[in-house]
Amino acid sequence: MTPPPASSGDGASIDEILDANAEGLLYFERFLPLAGRVPGVDVPQYQDVCARYDEQRGLNLGALGDDADAVGAVSAVLADQLEEQIQLRRVLQLRWHGDAGEAVQTYLSAEQEKASQFLASIEDSHQTMCAAVDVLRDAVTDKAELVGGIDIDLVDGKDVDQIDAILVASGVECLPVDRESVFPRLASAFEDLKDRRAAAMSPTSSLPRWPNAAGAGSTPSSFRGCKVRARRSSEHVEPRTPLSEAVWHWWWTFWAVSTSHRSTNSTTAVGR
Incomplete structure (x- = not known):
């Protein structure tokens, strides 16, 4: 044929x-x-x-x-x-x-x-x-x-600037982290950080509250220590502003996630 x-x-x-x-x-x-x-x-x-x-x-x-x-x-x-x-x-x-x-x-x-x-x-x-x-x-x-057909602007919903901020904040590159410039960029990438930022910048907000085992909010021990040292010190302590509260909140959120990640890796390593 x-x-x-x-x-x-x-x-x-x-x-x-x-x-x-x-x-x-x-x-x-x-x-x-x-x-x-x-x-x-x-x-x-x-x-x-x-x-x-x-x-x-x-x-x-x-x-x-x-x-x-x-x-x-x-x-x-x-x-x-x-x-x-x-x-x-x-x-x-x-x-x-x-x-x-x-x-x-x-x-x-x-x-x-x-x-x-x-x-x-x-x-x-x-x-x-x-x-x-x-x-x-x-x-x-x-x-x-x-x-x-590839989406040239986003990876998993994150753009270039957001991914760069995640890399910087994660510390994988072992470079100094400027929290005040990095964490606002992170807030645009994670919805939960946006909500916490809004709460921290509210006029009625106080120190960040972390859930305890019973489900109620509690102030992180590091923040409580800062308050105690401030009361015991005769030095002048600059008042916290809503923006600084937000920055600290983002930092402690990242610290908690990083600590949890390291603990998980350590447990996995011991199990092996």
């Missing part, structure tokens, strides 16, 4: 497909450097990702389709000629008898068998080349549309 001509002229070119979805590469440009700041995480370089994306750039499917059509035309001509030779051999068999006629029939049959095998290989090549045009276009299209 002869396959239809390759669709070399249908659809967009490889370069057009890649260009139409290249905006998705901004995701890797923005977020790979952030992922690389996490210790122990091996991430590819942005240039390598771009190179992989552009691997098929410049591939000319139109030329491949034209070549497939040319091979198909050659295959059709060979098939017609082989069929004509088979018919002539049969006529010769009817008119030429004896040893000489049988020798000629043996020779022609062997040559036509070789021609038949060669024709089969040409037809297989034609079918493969025709299929390759669509397969290659579909593969590039799938890859490009996957990249083009």
